[in-house]
Amino acid sequence: MRTQVAIIGAGPAGLLLGQLLSRAGIDNVIVEQRSREHVLSRIRAGVLEQGMVDLLREAGVAGRLEREGLVHDGVCLAFADALHRIDLKALTGGKTVTVYGQTEVTHDLVEARQALGRPSFYEAQDVALHAIDTDRPRVSFRIGEEAQELQCDVIAGCDGYHGVCRRSIPENAITSFERVYPFGWLGLLVDRPPAAPELIYAHHERGFALCSMRSPERSRYYIQVPQNERVEAWSDEAFFLELRRRLPVEIAATLVAGPAIEKSIAPLRSFVAEPMRFGRLFLAGDAAHIVPPTGAKGLNLAASDIRYLFDALREHFLDHSAAGLESYSARALARIWKAERFSWWMTGLLHRFPERNPFEQRMQQAELDYLVGSPAAAAALAENYVGLPY
Template identity: 55%
Template sequence: MKTKVGIIGGGPSGLLLGQLLDLIGIDNIVLEKHSREYVLGRIRAGVLEHGFAELMREAQCGDRMDAEGEIHDGFYIAEGGNKRRVDLAGHTGGNSVMVYGQTELTRDLYEAREKMDGNIIHNVEDVKLHDLKSDAPHITYSDGTDTIRIDCDYIIGADGFHGVSRKSIPADVLVEHEKVYPFGWLGVLSRTKPVSPELIYAKSDRGFALCSLRSQVLSRYYIQVPLTETAADWSDDAFWTELKARLPKDVADGLETGPSIEKSIAPLRSFVAEPMRYGSLFLAGDAAHIFPPTGARGLNSAGSDIYYLYHALMDHYKDGDDTGLDSYSEKALARIWKAQRFSWWMTTLLHKLPDNTSYENKLQQTDMDYLFSSEAALSSLAENYVGLPF
């Protein structure tokens, strides 16, 4: 087989790039390790920057998102029994975020690819990247019986943290930066009415909690837990009791509880790989960077990678201009590190940090007090939360 762009990974990043490229006539093939059903079964984030939502519309995949997603012009931070609202729209000149589940977003992308007969190959095994520094890179994979070769001009590694793409960059070239947090988020999805029309980030002496939602009948809640615990350690009743204990009384009193549809613990990690280009290989999304879920930077930062790659490939094939390709790693990493800073800041602001000294706890509280005493600080928070410009 032969194509212009080989995309490794059939999650939202790979599907979105494939869709955008097809719309402007740039041939591509998407390879996915798992089945479509497996991909659509993954529960992920649901807060989209305004820029990511615009990219979905440009990909002609935004109709259902706009019909069913919820525009949020703000969110709450709760502490000490009170909650205070961060006015996103007011502090950013009208920008907002879209609450729309990643599973539904991925479903929309799959349906769009089907309508355009997009080339997605599932259940591929033993994917390998070859001759990345040459003018003739290629990909090989197994379909379980035969080894298939795909010749292409460029390879996009959107295959996640554990994928083959980043591992194909030589160790003496790749630099990895990582911070592992000593806690995780226990998340519960329930078919219950959300306790709040906007997200509530709660800081308490018992640990962090988040009240989120997927729709008006589907809620997503999280509590901070030690990494030594598992989801099996928590019954539904124990989860609801602990969640209520971390929320202001009026919020806890209004909380509708019910059986969990899904329950899991996500460890918190910050990770960045540099560079994001090696020869004809370009990394995107979780293959290059991981964020704590605080502040919802993960999927949105993958979206900025796809934005840069889409425009760079369009300039290359339409105008013979390689400026975007040549500057991709530098430009993408500049935005990624700003998102990393914001994600780290929100995480350290809102969580109970077990290794903190009394001095550090005082600084954490001072940071919170300053935030709500300064319009400039609130504007900075809002600007980062709705998404920095691409």
């Protein structure tokens, strides 16, 4: 087989890139190691920056998002049994965020790709990259018992943190930066109305909590748990009891419990690999970086990578200019490190760290007090939360 762009990974990053390329007339093939059902069933993030919403519109896949997405003008911080609203729209000159689950974004992109008739290979085994430091890279894989080879001009590595793409770069050609946090998020999805109309990030002496949602009838809740905690140790009843303890009384009273339709623990880490290019291989999304979910940046960072990579590939194939590909890594990383900083800061602001001494705990409380009492500090949070410009 021959194509212009081989996309490894059929998550939102790979699918979005494929959709943009296809609409621009640039040939592409997606290779995914998991099944389509597995990809569509993954429960992930749900807060979209304004820039990502605009990019989905450009890709022609925002119809259902615009009908069903929940536009939020603000976000709330909770601490010391009080609720404090950050007015995102007023503080950023009209920018907002939209609550729309990553699972729904993936569904929309899969349907759009099927409608265009673009090829995707799911359940691809033994995926391997070859000659990535030449102008004739190849991807080999197996579908069932049949061996396949895909010749291409460029490989887009959108296969996540554990994927094959980043591992295909020689160790001496890439540098990794990482911070692993001593806790995780125990998340629960429930078909009950949300506890509040906007997201609530709660700081409490027992640990962090988050009240989020996927729709007016479906809620997503999280609580901070130790790094080695097990899901099996938490019944639904125990989860909601602990969640209520960490929320202001007025919110705890409105929270409606119910049986979990999904429950899992996500470890927290900060990770960046740079550069995001080696030869004709270009990394995007979780293949190149991970952020703690506290700042709602993971999916949105993948979208900004795709914005930059699509622009670069369009220049390469349609304008016959290599400038965009040459600058892709530096351009993407400049925004990534700012988002990493924001997610690191939000994580430090809101969580309980076992190693912090009483002085550091008081500093954390002082920063929270300053944040909700200073329009300038609140504006800085709002600017980052709605998303820095591309």
